[in-house]
Amino acid sequence: MGPADRGGAPFVTGLVLAAGGSRRLGRPKQLLAYGEGTLLGHTLATARACGFDQLLCAVGGSAEAVRAGVDLRGAEVVENPHFGAGCSSSVAAAVAAVDPRSEVLVLLLGDQPGVGVATVRALLDGRGDAALAVCRYDDGRGHPFAFGATAFAELAALRGDKAVWKLLDRHAGEVIEVAVPGRVPLDVDTWEDYAAVLATAGMPAPEPVS
Numbered sequence: 001m002g003p004a005d006r007g008g009a010p011f012v013t014g015l016v017l018a019a020g021g022s023r024r025l026g027r028p029k030q031l032l033a034y035g036e037g038t039l040l041g042h043t044l045a046t047a048r049a050c051g052f053d054q055l056l057c058a059v060g061g062s063a064e065a066v067r068a069g070v071d072l073r074g075a076e077v078v079e080n081p082h083f084g085a086g087c088s089s090s091v092a093a094a095v096a097a098v099d100p101r102s103e104v105l106v107l108l109l110g111d112q113p114g115v116g117v118a119t120v121r122a123l124l125d126g127r128g129d130a131a132l133a134v135c136r137y138d139d140g141r142g143h144p145f146a147f148g149a150t151a152f153a154e155l156a157a158l159r160g161d162k163a164v165w166k167l168l169d170r171h172a173g174e175v176i177e178v179a180v181p182g183r184v185p186l187d188v189d190t191w192e193d194y195a196a197v198l199a200t201a202g203m204p205a206p207e208p209v210s
Helices: 039-049 063-069 087-095 117-126 149-156 163-170 191-200
Strands: 012-018 054-059 076-079 104-109 132-137 140-148 175-179
Touching: 012 039, 012 087, 039 054, 039 104, 039 117, 054 063, 054 087, 076 087, 087 149, 087 163, 104 117, 104 149, 117 132, 117 140, 117 175, 132 163, 140 149, 140 163, 149 163
Parallel strands: 012 054, 012 104, 054 076, 132 175
Antiparallel strands: 104 140, 132 140
């Protein structure tokens, strides 16, 4: 669905961050079973359903296995060789691939399957023309985030740990919070996180770690 099909709505790029090395988990979390596919595959399916004008997916850790084992249809894959420097390096790498027509960039975490299409739409509808917008859940701020084109240069310059959050802190007075019901959706860093994510979705517990 392009801008003309949406009555002149802005060109929106979705970016799924999936370059983590899964150090704490001990195996590629992108490939963990979720529903009938993989954890990352579920997030990408959600992103496709959002109708973004452009969809990017940043990969890094276990990139070859991810390309082979995840349904990447409809996504432009951006490989981040510096993924060990944190997700900020993936954002910076992906900004270079953003379509010049893009007016909004939506950040989605590849290991946060509880974020649905309705949340993304609420964020885009609620941001107005703000350069920085975040979801305000019942228990605090959380992804997805939305950035206007005026913030792209700063995103491209991100470095270090928690850099996206630090960017929001630097522009605290400009950040729009869009109310979203419920708690911040769980993401997956450990096996316990994975078990909790599955339980929240009503799925069977994972097989024990071998």
